[in-house]
Amino acid sequence: MEWLLLTLAVCLLLLAFTAYRLGQRGRDLTLLECELHLERDRRSTAQEENAFLTGINRSFVGQARPAMLLLDAAGKLRYFNPAAARLFKLSTSMQGKPIIEAVPDHDLNLVIQNIFRTGEAPQKSDFRPLGRDLVLQATADAIRNERGHLLGVTVVIEDMTELHRLELVRREFVANISHELRTPLATIKALVETLEAGAVEEKERAVDFLAKMNRELDRLAALVRDLLELSRIESRRISLDLHPFDMRELARDTVELLRPTAERAGLTLALAGEDQMAEAMADPDRTKQVLLNLVQNAIKFTSAPGEISVTVKPAEAGVEVAVRDTGVGIPEHELPRIFERFYKVDKSRVHDENSGTGLGLAIAKHLTNAMGGTLRAESVEGKGSTFTFRLPAAVTANEEVAV
């Protein structure tokens, strides 16, 4: 009986212990499960973060305007962004190739070799790749691990061509404007000094000098007026009174107005083409200003005997006005620049008596643009030029109903 009791007690003890252990393991298991979950969570956050970073990378680097190259420690091309592919005409087959094979440019090669050799981040400004009309700037940087070992090199190449062009235009503008302002001022100063030195006593000379000074002052005033006008149009600070008007009539008025001037210069000026109505939607006063400028230019640059014709015709969703002359024309390489401020094709004409402020075409171009139109020039040197501007057509009553 005692034995039996003892065995029972031992069994119970064992059972209790097993239960306890089982319970403990259960708790352990739950803990483990929790950790697993946590880990899984962590991992998915990490994955998400990774995907996020890759996404950021892809869209930033992919959309970036500078060309970007990534080289490995052996100088082989590992990655390039779309801008680099466009700039250097790279295809995916270039991946893994040494950089000098992919982009055989001496200056770029120097930048890259420099960083591999010295570890310093070099920059090379304003180099022109051979055989291309580009100005580039390259900056290289090294990627290192925490122990300082070189893992790779990044190269960022920016296209500075447009900036260079603008800088040139700006510099020329400043040089030109100081020149244009200083010339009349110097003349006036000289005349005043001569008057002071005694010429004021001689009535005839004094009157002549005063007239000259007046002309120079007019010139200065015209220059300032044109400059202000141009700046107002450029910053869209002019009020335009846009309404439908008959372009044909406006052209006829302008031709009549300038015909005497043309005839005095031994030129014929006429309205050409069929007599059909062409309604434009623009500011008639400003349009007239543009047309006057173009015809005056044509008169200025055509020698007798010559012809100037003005044509008005409806064009696609607009009205086109062309001023054609048989004048000196413009060399092809100068054509893209004639709408720049103070740009003069014939530099020797700068001090010509009837030379303008050099701002006329720039004003005309900006005015047509402000009215939603375009102005372009075609020319054959020695044969003549054609300036054509197009303005939006007025929407007729019929069309309004149709819409």
Place this chain on the structure above:
Amino acid sequence: MTRLSYEQSLDELQQELLSMGAAVGKQIHEAVEALKRRDVSAAEAVIARDAEIDHMRYELEERCVELFATQNPMARDLRTVTSALIISNELERMGDYAEGICKVALKLGQEPPLKPLIDIPRMSQIAQDMLKRCMQAFTDRDVRAAERVWRDDDQLDELYQQILRELLGYMIEDPKSITRATYLLWVAHNLERIGDRVSNIAERIIYMATGRLEIPQPDLTGR
């Protein structure tokens, strides 16, 4: 040197050669620009940089000798290393021609210009283009491209003849122009020689790729 570093060494040899090609192309361009713009300091810079080209050639030669001595390259590799040695020599000579053009630019810098330069920049353009395409053919082991470059040398020869006739005209007309015309002739001659050197490289590329050491046949189909 293990096998891997042997491959690597061959790779680097090729890259060094391409770098040298790009550097020489730039030298030719800058030399003719300096002449065209009458820019003395630019001409001096090109002359100074010729030492770098010479240095590149020595480094290349050293690498080739090392490869011969330690790796015993065979077949195609052997052809690559011997060709690299010869090509680097040709490139170095082309660098000297660019330097020569700049020396002329320095001399002409003090004289009034004889005429606007048109055909000489054109020759320089063609020579640079040939060199660029030749180095690309080297990278790609492209025999056809190398043959095309080889044939383009005719254009340079023709332009050279044209310049020669033109300059002789100047000299006959005005003996005072003889010095300047002779200098310009020197420039044209240097450019013509550069073209010949590029053709030599093209021949080497054909040899490297095919093992044939022969001069390409003139194209009779008129390209």
